[in-house]
Amino acid sequence: MEMRDIDFLIIGATKSATTWLQQSLQQDPDIFMPDPEVHYFSRYYDRGDEWYLSNFAGQEHRRLRGEKSNSYMDVPEAAARIKEKLPHALLIAQLRNPVDRAYSDYCMLYRRAEVGRDIAQYLDPRKGAGGRFLNGGLYFQQLQAYLDRFPADRLLVLLYEDLKADARTHLGRVRSFLKLEDNLPPQPLAKKVKDKSEPVVNPALRRVLRPLKPVVAPFRQNAGFRKLRSLIAGELRYAPLSRDLRERMADYYAPETEKLGALVGRDLTGWLRNQGLEK
Secondary structure (H helix, E strand, O other): OOOOOOOOEEEEEEOOOOHHHHHHHOOOOEEOOOOOOOOOOOOHHHHHHHHHHHOOOOOOOOOOOEEEOOOOHHHHHHHHHHHHOOOOEEEEEOOOHHHHHHHHHHHHHHHHHOOOOOHHHHHHHHHHHHHHHOOOOOOHHHHHHHHOOOOOHOOOOOEHHHHHOOOHHHHHHHHOOOOOOOOOOOOOOOOOOOOOOEEOOHHHHHHHHHHHHHHHHHHHOOOHHHHHHHHHEEOOOOOOOHHHHHHHHHHHHHHHHHHHHHHHOOHHHHHHHHOOOOO
């Protein structure tokens, strides 16, 4: 296996149903994608090409090989590294309303007990600009780094809203981009990936129990462990995103969204209207 044998990358964005896209593609036996996000060109570049290719070992017989690492969108060094190592790769970016995306990302880290309940600390542009949550929605800047290095026809930009409207057509567009020109693509996943309403251990309790995580890890699939977890898990109540905070976030993203709309030839002003949020 050589670097030239890697055909495509799903580069992001985080909390934009890229796992759904990955798992839908994995239903095709002609396609191989490693399950965990590799993050080679963003976080683990020092591990070298041999380590990267080990994630694809034994998959030479597949028609296409690719991977998904959402950090490739928001780590500045990733685009140049991908251009150097995979100059002929096809790139897929799936984007979501940046306000909803930031809120969903916050909720994910809240479930993991990695952030507190003061939502404005993370999502208010007056306080959180430059941080993970708001930076993750600066799509035009992120895509421009790739368009500066790759021909436009090697980058497919998708919208989460199109997936929600017609998942089968959405997946068919991806398969066409990957030159899988069949008339009957595999049925996309019907179940939502990473459902936020599923019961979880309360974040405060998770912080208390965190030192025990390495100790209990070998027992996570044990029936007794799952039963115990079910007794202490429940559906979380997330800090709501107020109208005022949403409007401040919409103002923050307005210039970026206008430039992105021109880039992809779509009217994206609906992203910035006060709509219902989906975590």
